[in-house]
Amino acid sequence: MQKNESAKSAKEIVMGFIEALERKDFKAVRSYISDNISVLAPGPVELTTFNQSEPFTTYLEHANLPRLEIKKEFADSNDVCLLYEMNYREPPVTTFVCGWFHVNDDGKISSLRFVLDPRTLFQPKK
Numbered sequence: 001m002q003k004n005e006s007a008k009s010a011k012e013i014v015m016g017f018i019e020a021l022e023r024k025d026f027k028a029v030r031s032y033i034s035d036n037i038s039v040l041a042p043g044p045v046e047l048t049t050f051n052q053s054e055p056f057t058t059y060l061e062h063a064n065l066p067r068l069e070i071k072k073e074f075a076d077s078n079d080v081c082l083l084y085e086m087n088y089r090e091p092p093v094t095t096f097v098c099g100w101f102h103v104n105d106d107g108k109i110s111s112l113r114f115v116l117d118p119r120t121l122f123q124p125k126k
Contacts, residue, residue, distance in 0.1 A: 007107065010075055010077070010080050011075040011080050013032060013103050013107055013109065014080040016028075017029060017032035017109055018068060018082070021060065021065070022067055022068070024061075026057055026060065029060060030053060032109055033056065033057070033109045034053065034106070034108040034110040035052065035053050036053070037050065037051070037052070037056055037108075037109060037112065038050070038051055038110065038111045038112070039051075039111075039113075040112070041112075041114035041116075042114065042115070042116060065086065066086050066087050066088050066089070067086075067087070068082075068084040068086060068097075069085040069086075070082055070083070070084045071084055071085065078102055078104070079101070079102055079103075080100075080103070081099070081100050081101075082097075082098070082099045083096070084099070085097070093120045094120075095118070096116065096117075097114055097115070097116040098114070098115040099112065099113070099114050100112070100113040100115075
């Protein structure tokens with residue numbers, strides 16, 4: 001990212017994205033991501049992937065994601081890593097997630113990679 005005083009840092013951009021997501025302000029969410037965003041996340045059967053902003057934004061609108069409880073933030077130039085917990089109500093489980101965000105020089109998130117063990121989300125209820 002270009003280093004001038006008016007430019008937001010990669011961390012500020014990622015946190016703005018997270019705040020908009022938690023407010024369910026999907027117009028603002030969309031403003032933080034690149035048109036050709038690359039998203040990769042584990043799923044119950046196969047990887048969840050997106051290569052364009054509109055399908056990803058639509059997914060987020062309908063995913064009903066729980067709030068993120070951020071445990072740690074790391075930033076290195078254009079890369080930001082968030083370690084957080086997602087506390088689901090149904091089924092009632094907590095999943096620990098690592099999200100790696102890359103912000104382009106234009107100030108848009110261009111890549112997201114998520115690492116988690118999704119098995120707790122799909123275990124039979126006891």
